[in-house]
Amino acid sequence: MERTRRNILKLFGITALGVSAKPVLNAFAKEQGHPAEPQIRKGEKALKAKQWAMVIDTRQFHSAHDLDPIIEACHHAHNVPAFENKNHEIKWIWDEKYHHAFPNKTTKFLNESVEHRPFLVLCNHCENPPCCRACPTKATFKRESDGIVLMDFHRCIGCRFCMAACPYGSRSFNFRDPRPGIAEQNDQFPTRMKGVVEKCNFCAERLAVGELPYCVKASNGAIKVGDLYDPDSEVRQLLKENYTIRRKQALGTEPSVYYIV
């Protein structure tokens, strides 16, 4: 073919036509009923919040005995083992004295009812969690969608930096295989293995199916959870109407568990 301006322009024209036909053909091919890709999504009933928070009305607890059903409900459902040796102890939620839970809020002659009252302590699901910064593998992370501080046990290498970083002692390490310590296994929930750290997960598995955490359910209304950043939520109403304290607030971790005293 002679290299004339006319022929080169023709060639350009045909090329442009070919290039533009490809997406059109693709679009037609798609409409031919290709199987859709499988989808992954949240359940319809899943509870949502910007930052989950918990308010514990400690006035409703009088002795450690009152806390037992709550602790038992949580520990049974999450396959938390019970070992006699204190060094092997695993705790998700437990009972603490006032001056241990709030060491920088004690006075010399503390109100007696407060001093003898049992305090439920658990992971505070901090808004600024030091454990997540310490974790070298990002096994523990703050979930963007609802602010829960979670553990990915698959990824935990058992370095225990998070335990050193947590100012609340909310984390426990599996020094031994936990399975022999579990009296009655809940087969809906996994156990852990030797060599990983574990802690409260704010019942993420229950929120996903639209139910409230086990501790809330077992507390007869003494524990409430809700969205900290929804001004109309139940927890915000309680915070508005009651004087509440948080654990070691001065450290700047912004705990999401509030105590009415």
Add this chain to the structure above:
Amino acid sequence: MNDKKWIIAGIVVFLAIFAFPFWYNMGKAAPAPEVKLTEKAKAAKQCVMPTEYMRAEHMQLLDVWRHNVVRNAEREFVNTEGKTFNMSLSNTCMDCHANKADFCDKCHDYASVDPYCWDCHLDRSKENE
């Protein structure tokens, strides 16, 4: 070049020893395992994805499930046929395949892989025994 016969004999002996595992085990290869399905799995006809896909890619599928459940709180899987499943190894997979020894272990043993799923996730087939 008088050592020719010794060299050849040496090479033959070397090859025989080198190839020992091959000819010793010839014809003794273990047959590929046949997995057994539970009645429930048979009745369902198809797993969450087609059988061929599951056979080859179940570990990738489980990895995606794990990531989305743990990190993104996404627990529902809708397959290409529009059926919805709860993304859970113990509660969905092992509910149907409640025969770990005859289903999971058979192939894993044959392929000499040792997944540590059941260090934490409960094998619910034990309670059926």
